[in-house]
Amino acid sequence: MSLRHALLGLLDDDQPASGYELLKVFDSSLANAWPATQSQVYSELNRLADEGLITVSALGPRGRKDYAITVDGKRALRDWLAAPPVDKPVRSDMLLRVFFLNSIPVDQARELFAARCERVRAEQERLREIAVAISGNGDPISIDGRIALEFGLRKAQMELEWAEWAIDQLNASAVVWRR
Amino acid sequence: MSLRHALLGLLDDDQPASGYELLKVFDSSLANAWPATQSQVYSELNRLADEGLITVSALGPRGRKDYAITVDGKRALRDWLAAPPVDKPVRSDMLLRVFFLNSIPVDQARELFAARCERVRAEQERLREIAVAISGNGDPISIDGRIALEFGLRKAQMELEWAEWAIDQLNASAVVWRR
DNA sequence: TCTCTCATGTAAGATGTTACATGATTGA
DNA sequence: TCAATCATGTAACATCTTACATGAGAGA
Numbered sequence: 001m002s003l004r005h006a007l008l009g010l011l012d013d014d015q016p017a018s019g020y021e022l023l024k025v026f027d028s029s030l031a032n033a034w035p036a037t038q039s040q041v042y043s044e045l046n047r048l049a050d051e052g053l054i055t056v057s058a059l060g061p062r063g064r065k066d067y068a069i070t071v072d073g074k075r076a077l078r079d080w081l082a083a084p085p086v087d088k089p090v091r092s093d094m095l096l097r098v099f100f101l102n103s104i105p106v107d108q109a110r111e112l113f114a115a116r117c118e119r120v121r122a123e124q125e126r127l128r129e130i131a132v133a134i135s136g137n138g139d140p141i142s143i144d145g146r147i148a149l150e151f152g153l154r155k156a157q158m159e160l161e162w163a164e165w166a167i168d169q170l171n172a173s174a175v176v177w178r179r
Numbered sequence: 180m181s182l183r184h185a186l187l188g189l190l191d192d193d194q195p196a197s198g199y200e201l202l203k204v205f206d207s208s209l210a211n212a213w214p215a216t217q218s219q220v221y222s223e224l225n226r227l228a229d230e231g232l233i234t235v236s237a238l239g240p241r242g243r244k245d246y247a248i249t250v251d252g253k254r255a256l257r258d259w260l261a262a263p264p265v266d267k268p269v270r271s272d273m274l275l276r277v278f279f280l281n282s283i284p285v286d287q288a289r290e291l292f293a294a295r296c297e298r299v300r301a302e303q304e305r306l307r308e309i310a311v312a313i314s315g316n317g318d319p320i321s322i323d324g325r326i327a328l329e330f331g332l333r334k335a336q337m338e339l340e341w342a343e344w345a346i347d348q349l350n351a352s353a354v355v356w357r358r
Numbered sequence: 359t360c361t362c363t364c365a366t367g368t369a370a371g372a373t374g375t376t377a378c379a380t381g382a383t384t385g386a
Numbered sequence: 387t388c389a390a391t392c393a394t395g396t397a398a399c400a401t402c403t404t405a406c407a408t409g410a411g412a413g414a
């Protein structure tokens with residue numbers, strides 16, 4: 001149930017905002033921590049409003065609704081932040097394939113890791129551009145964003161080195177095989 | 180829809196197996212790549228059997244059903260392995276909290292990362308024990324398992340260093356604050 | 359006027375979690 | 387005999403994805 005906490009957190013940080021605006025945050029910065037779809041955001045906002053954790057603070061053109069966090073909402077947010085993070089099980093399509101590597105030819109396995117390297121390099125590039133953007137705009141860089149971004153960069157680097165190491169392992173075991 | 184591919188992969192690797200046996204694999208090695216509950220495994224096995232991708236190859240005591248992969252199942256598995264892995268969006272409760280660090284006192288933030296270090300260290304320990312177990316049992320270590328395990332170890336190491344770095348960042352910014 | 363962006367909503371279906379329910383077999 | 391393990395199933399609920407639907411306002 002962290003989607004609601006993400007919404008509460010955003011509304012606590014800034015001024016009241018509409019679902020449309022919050023959605024843009026989910027599509028940009030928050031996409032790397034807790035992605036959510038339009039459908040989810042709008043539904044959850046209505047649920048939060050029903051429960052009194054947020055309220056409609058203003059109505060705008062085109063049916064726009066600005067939401068503000070309530071006292072109850074602030075308490076819910078703080079309770080969540082004080083609780084230890086729950087590690088939800090992580091599912092990785094990539095890692096699952098690794099378990100079945102012996103079901104495919106070695107060449108295809110190498111290809112799998114090579115493709116992974118490509119993907120990760122692209123991801124690294126994307127994150128580096130964000131890093132440049134946020135450090136270049138003159139704002140005092142929010143420490144939160146910096147730390148989250150650093151996580152992404154380190155993870156990408158780790159994955160890249162791992163995939164390269166895996167290819168080496170495949171090559172080494174292929175040599176052994178040939179004897 | 181990777182749960183079904185995990186099941187097909189397991190049945191392709193080894194001899195026919197029962198849901199109960201497959202479940203144990205999900206609780207041990209596969210838990211780190213694609214965790215699944217008892218409820219999910221049994222339902223999916225029935226669905227796969229309905230679709231003809233696996234068949235009941237033997238009946239045992241206590242209503243035990245051994246499943247074997249079919250030709251259609253093997254094709255489905257190979258099609259999946261040949262397709263590029265899909266990166267499903269990753270949701271991290273921890274990372275989400277990082278985005279709202281400015282909503283809590285610095286001490287609590289430090290505590291968050293310190294607790295993370297503890298958790299990750301425990302995880303590292305767990306994985307190292309597995310590494311010792313599989314390298315010590317005399318079997319020729321499956322390259323698949325080695326590569327998957329290495330991913331976990333590297334990820335843990337990365338997270339640990341990141342969390343420590345984050346604490347340093349907090350300390351540094353706290354100093355700036357005090358001036 | 360006409361298109362693009364703003365703005366919100368609903369519905370169907372896939373996937374995952376938690377809890378409950380049931381009973382057979384094995385070994386101490 | 388009695389407890390632990392083996393063995394499968396269902397139901398309710400939470401969450402997430404994809405697609406469809408609708409319309410107002412802003413600017414060329």
